[in-house]
Amino acid sequence: xxxxxxxxxxMVTLTESICWKEVVKATDVSGIGVVIYQKPxxxxxxxxxxxxxxxxxxxxxxxxxxxxTPLDRCLPPIHIANFDTQxxxxxxxxxxxxxxTSNLFETNREYSEERYNEDTxxxxxxxxxIYMHNLAINWSSIRNVIDMNASFGGFAxxxxxxxxxxxxxxxxxxLDSLPVIFNRGLIGIYHDWCESFNTYPRTYDLMHSSFLFGxxxxxxxxxxxVAEMDRIVxxxxxxxxxxTIEMIEKLSSILHSLHxxxxxxxxTFLVGKKGFWRPS
Ligand SMILES: *[C@@H]1O[C@H](CO)[C@@H](O)[C@H](O)[C@H]1NC(C)=O
Ligand SMILES: *[C@@H]1O[C@H](CO)[C@@H](O)[C@H](O)[C@H]1NC(C)=O
Numbered sequence: 152x153x154x155x156x157x158x159x160x161x162m163v164t165l166t167e168s169i170c171w172k173e174v175v176k177a178t179d180v181s182g183i184g185v186v187i188y189q190k191p192x193x194x195x196x197x198x199x200x201x202x203x204x205x206x207x208x209x210x211x212x213x214x215x216x217x218x219x220t221p222l223d224r225c226l227p228p229i230h231i232a233n234f235d236t237q238x239x240x241x242x243x244x245x246x247x248x249x250x251x252t253s254n255l256f257e258t259n260r261e262y263s264e265e266r267y268n269e270d271t272x273x274x275x276x277x278x279x280x281i282y283m284h285n286l287a288i289n290w291s292s293i294r295n296v297i298d299m300n301a302s303f304g305g306f307a308x309x310x311x312x313x314x315x316x317x318x319x320x321x322x323x324x325x326l327d328s329l330p331v332i333f334n335r336g337l338i339g340i341y342h343d344w345c346e347s348f349n350t351y352p353r354t355y356d357l358m359h360s361s362f363l364f365g366x367x368x369x370x371x372x373x374x375x376x377v378a379e380m381d382r383i384v385x386x387x388x389x390x391x392x393x394x395t396i397e398m399i400e401k402l403s404s405i406l407h408s409l410h411x412x413x414x415x416x417x418x419t420f421l422v423g424k425k426g427f428w429r430p431s
Contacts, residue, residue: 162186168204169226170196194229218341244336248308252334261326267303274305286422287414288389290315292356297383299360300325301339304332306359318355320348324366345371347379354385361393364402377405381425390423 166173171188178184191197197207208225242252249271251264283290294315298306301319310317319339321329332339342348344367358380367376380390390411392402399421403413406421410428415421 168200168202170200191229197226197228245311247334247336248311249335262328262331267331270303270305271308274309278306278309281417281420282391286391286416286420288357288391288422292387293389295355296357296359297355299344299358300363301328301332302326302361303328304335304337304339306361307332307337308335315356320344322363322366324370344376344379348383350383354388355383356385356388358384358388358390359392360390362395364392364394364398368398373401374405377402377409381406381409381411384425386425386427388425390421390425392421392423393419394421 166188170191172191173186174189175185175187194207197203206225208223208227210228242250251267282288290313296307296310296315296317298304298317298319300322301307301317302321302325304317304319307317307319317337319329319332319337320342321327321332321339323341323343329339329341344363364373364376367373384390390406392399394402396418399415399419403415403421403423406413406423410426412424412426413421
């Protein structure tokens, strides 16, 4: 009991110091308590604290530090809606899915609005024109999709009306487009496909890849990557790969050796369907 009180006092001090508002406090019949806190929507409370501890963070010039960065004991300032376009609240869903809200990257030409819009149009045409009807994939059996080289997330954005979700993977050696994916309201993660992928859910129904393997094969063995894909896809699930014809043929023969059914479409797309075979 004393411990509980001590913890709770420390918790109150902490939550007050970071301006979290207690909105619900309740205990159920067995004595298990629940407290729900709400984070403030402006920096006003931060500035009005008596001791400025923890302090406000000094904004770093690089907005997207992703890993191997120690935790900072500071509070990032909260910017008020429409205060400026760089830090304002995002446009609401689903409008934000297809508009270019990010000007975090205006110095990098690879992130231009023009390229983003082109990418969106490209995926609209490809998915509705070819993926949905001409590749013999049974889309009604697909719920979990993983896009191995998601770029701006255009593939996921086009699929948003389908009853499925897409995990967007941004390869760490390519363009860092994960902030764009998050700005659209989609989910994503960084990954190096020469390493194993941490899977949750345990399996995916469809793995999609667009021109990923050319770069990859300079750093690791394709066979290892395909074995990892075989692990990630559920039995009866699919891969859909767009690549050069040389790469498609190589991948197709590896998938065959794993007893997958494969077909090649328009010399550009490889569709593989995993069966129930396992090496004995
Ligand atoms: C497609 O998948 C659905 C759901 O699993 C299944 O009911 C249907 O029979 C499948 N269609 C074909 C043509 O295999
Ligand atoms: C991902 O795809 C793009 C084309 O959309 C390609 O230029 C790029 O090399 C690929 N990234 C990696 C890491 O292979």
